[in-house]
Amino acid sequence: MRTSIATVSLSGPLTEKLGAAARAGFDGVEIFENDLLAAPIGPEEIRARAADLGLAIDLYQPLRDVEAVPEDVFARNLRRAEHKFRLMRRLGADTVLVCSSVSPLAPDDDALTADQLRRLAELAAEHGVKVAYEALAWGRRVNTYDHAWRIVEAADHPALGVCLDSFHILAKGSDPKGIEDIPGGKIFFLQLADAPPMAMDVLQWSRHYRCFPGQGGLDVAGLVRHVLRAGYEGPLSLEVFNDVFRQADAGRTAVDAQRSLRLLQEAVGTDAPPPPVVPAGIAFAELVTPDTEPLTALLGALGFTRTARHRGKPVELWQQGEARVLLNTAPAEGREGRGPELAAVGLESPDPSGAARRAEAMLAPVLPRRRAPGDAPLDAVAAPDGTELFFVATDTTGTEGWLADFTPLGPGGTADGGAGIRRVDHLALTQPWHRFDEAALFHRGVLGLRPQESVDVADPYGLLRSRAVTSPDGGVRIVLSVGPAPSDDRTAHAQHIALATDDLVATARRIRAAGGRLLAVPANYHEDLAARFDLTPDELETYRELGILYDRDAHGAFLHCYTETVGRVFFEVVQRAAYRGYGAANAPVRLAAQHAGRLIG
Ligand SMILES: O=C(O)c1ccc(O)c(O)c1
Numbered sequence: 001m002r003t004s005i006a007t008v009s010l011s012g013p014l015t016e017k018l019g020a021a022a023r024a025g026f027d028g029v030e031i032f033e034n035d036l037l038a039a040p041i042g043p044e045e046i047r048a049r050a051a052d053l054g055l056a057i058d059l060y061q062p063l064r065d066v067e068a069v070p071e072d073v074f075a076r077n078l079r080r081a082e083h084k085f086r087l088m089r090r091l092g093a094d095t096v097l098v099c100s101s102v103s104p105l106a107p108d109d110d111a112l113t114a115d116q117l118r119r120l121a122e123l124a125a126e127h128g129v130k131v132a133y134e135a136l137a138w139g140r141r142v143n144t145y146d147h148a149w150r151i152v153e154a155a156d157h158p159a160l161g162v163c164l165d166s167f168h169i170l171a172k173g174s175d176p177k178g179i180e181d182i183p184g185g186k187i188f189f190l191q192l193a194d195a196p197p198m199a200m201d202v203l204q205w206s207r208h209y210r211c212f213p214g215q216g217g218l219d220v221a222g223l224v225r226h227v228l229r230a231g232y233e234g235p236l237s238l239e240v241f242n243d244v245f246r247q248a249d250a251g252r253t254a255v256d257a258q259r260s261l262r263l264l265q266e267a268v269g270t271d272a273p274p275p276p277v278v279p280a281g282i283a284f285a286e287l288v289t290p291d292t293e294p295l296t297a298l299l300g301a302l303g304f305t306r307t308a309r310h311r312g313k314p315v316e317l318w319q320q321g322e323a324r325v326l327l328n329t330a331p332a333e334g335r336e337g338r339g340p341e342l343a344a345v346g347l348e349s350p351d352p353s354g355a356a357r358r359a360e361a362m363l364a365p366v367l368p369r370r371r372a373p374g375d376a377p378l379d380a381v382a383a384p385d386g387t388e389l390f391f392v393a394t395d396t397t398g399t400e401g402w403l404a405d406f407t408p409l410g411p412g413g414t415a416d417g418g419a420g421i422r423r424v425d426h427l428a429l430t431q432p433w434h435r436f437d438e439a440a441l442f443h444r445g446v447l448g449l450r451p452q453e454s455v456d457v458a459d460p461y462g463l464l465r466s467r468a469v470t471s472p473d474g475g476v477r478i479v480l481s482v483g484p485a486p487s488d489d490r491t492a493h494a495q496h497i498a499l500a501t502d503d504l505v506a507t508a509r510r511i512r513a514a515g516g517r518l519l520a521v522p523a524n525y526h527e528d529l530a531a532r533f534d535l536t537p538d539e540l541e542t543y544r545e546l547g548i549l550y551d552r553d554a555h556g557a558f559l560h561c562y563t564e565t566v567g568r569v570f571f572e573v574v575q576r577a578a579y580r581g582y583g584a585a586n587a588p589v590r591l592a593a594q595h596a597g598r599l600i601g
């Protein structure tokens with residue numbers, strides 16, 4: 001189907017918005033009146049620019065408080081409307097949006113409203129344009145789609161139809177099934193927006209928190225199915241008022257928006273992109289670091305062994321069980337002067353090239369293959385936070401496997417035992433503040449991971465939001481978070497690699513014995529644990545001594561502890577049986593402890 005986006009959804013001046021929409025693959029735009037009023041170029045030139053970019057101007061909006069007014073006011077409104085109809089002809093826009101009146105003057109009279117809308121439509125028809133009537137959720141009298149349709153039906157003019165907006169319909173809790181009773185040809189326009197679940201005034205919710213379909217909690221796809229069954233043939237148009245998108249880069253927002261519509265179209269069956277290939281596990285986590293020193297000491301204490309070296313690049317493989325960490329000391333552009341950070345993740349994929357095809361169809365930036373002749377082919381894309389995601393074959397033993405690019409370091413190189421670490425449990429990646437919603441949608445759409453609930457965690461210097469995205473069997477777990485801007489002395493929001501052990505107490509003791517330093521947790525925390533959980537004094541004493549945090553859910557217990565932070569990276573070691581979470585209840589204490597920076601040992 002054709003896709004369109006309202007200019008209000010993108011930042012910047014009108015011409016930049018048009019460029020961003022076109023580059024992201026949109027077919028059209030809704031032009032907001034303010035964007036036109038503020039543009040330094042006239043309607044004819046806007047029309048020409050849009051046409052050059054291959055964009056139609058699908059809607060001009062909005063006309064406000066036109067209808068349901070005393071007759072003298074309506075006469076003035078018609079004059080104002082006629083002015084806009086002439087403007088629309090110059091702009092090449094054939095549909096105008098009329099929002100239901102919010103005026104306190106609006107008399108409680110559907111017949112009057114219908115009569116005035118019919119006269120407005122007659123005037124519009126004389127100018128060759130159409131009127132789409134939209135019920136705002138906070139409209140004075142008309143605030144549901146079915147009420148708007150009853151009025152349009154009564155007005156009975158070919159140049160008058162309804163505009164459906166998923167936000168207004170779903171935010172009010174209306175049943176969208178009734179949309180099927182509206183003849184498709186009378187649905188002149190469809191605006192789509194999602195929103196996170198929030199108990200707040202609907203106008204504020206709409207003006208500040210709308211997001212792209214799939215980023216919130218409304219069943220936008222369900223609504224679209226009803227609209228399609230009604231026979232609607234117009235564009236799917238995104239109309240998102242959002243405080244963050246107003247500031248973010250328009251080009252990125254437009255791609256995020258287009259990705260959301262591709263997923264929506266996949267869900268409703270109007271498009272069939274290559275299917276998602278869900279990664280099976282984390283093959284490796286790659287840390288870039290100016291020098292290996294602080295990390296090799298830490299990895300050694302954690303029980304890792306340097307097992308191999310890349311044949312052509314300054315990259316070492318450190319391994320323990322199925323956990324693999326790459327240390328890359330190649331100087332990287334843009335990273336000068338920065339300490340160690342997590343730069344890339346290898347995702348084990350049952351079908352790496354299928355995963356790459358999916359990624360491309362979902363508009364993930366495909367990275368040039370950084371490989372020397374003879375290296376294994378590696379497909380990679382950039383996640384919204386810049387992390388490079390490599391799709392690697394699950395079978396690492398073959399000559400095509402990524403491990404084939406590494407030379408084993410002697411017989412002692414096979415990692416065994418160590419500190420009891422078996423694999424990577426999860427990765428925690430901090431997101432730029434304006435890319436959090438984009439990141440969740442990206443991981444769902446591109447990788448087929450499932451976003452879990454978003455949780456808010458108190459940090460001593462701000463609030464941290466975090467949301468896990470996981471594969472169905474838990475083989476891949478990535479925790480996306482966004483928090484207060486990091487500064488040099490506040491490294492708590494560094495990314496981290498969580499490693500799984502079956503016996504955290506034994507692993508923590510082994511780490512300490514090997515000279516590793518663990519994060520000290522205040523005694524107050526362990527006193528509180530005694531009140532919350534049925535733990536023996538011995539267990540509590542052990543946890544206190546080793547800085548172990550504890551949580552439990554309906555499925556089982558969770559024990560975890562943290563290493564010191566090196567550059568922007570630290571490690572967590574976790575023991576989970578069937579526990580499903582990430583110890584969010586303990587996160588405020590952990591973050592405060594990281595700010596305090598006290599270590600055991
Ligand atoms: O918030 C508003 O005023 C407004 C305007 C136009 C729309 O299409 C809409 O859904 C909301």
Ligand SMILES: [Mg+2]
Nearest residue numbers: 134165191239
């Ligand atoms: Mg709308």
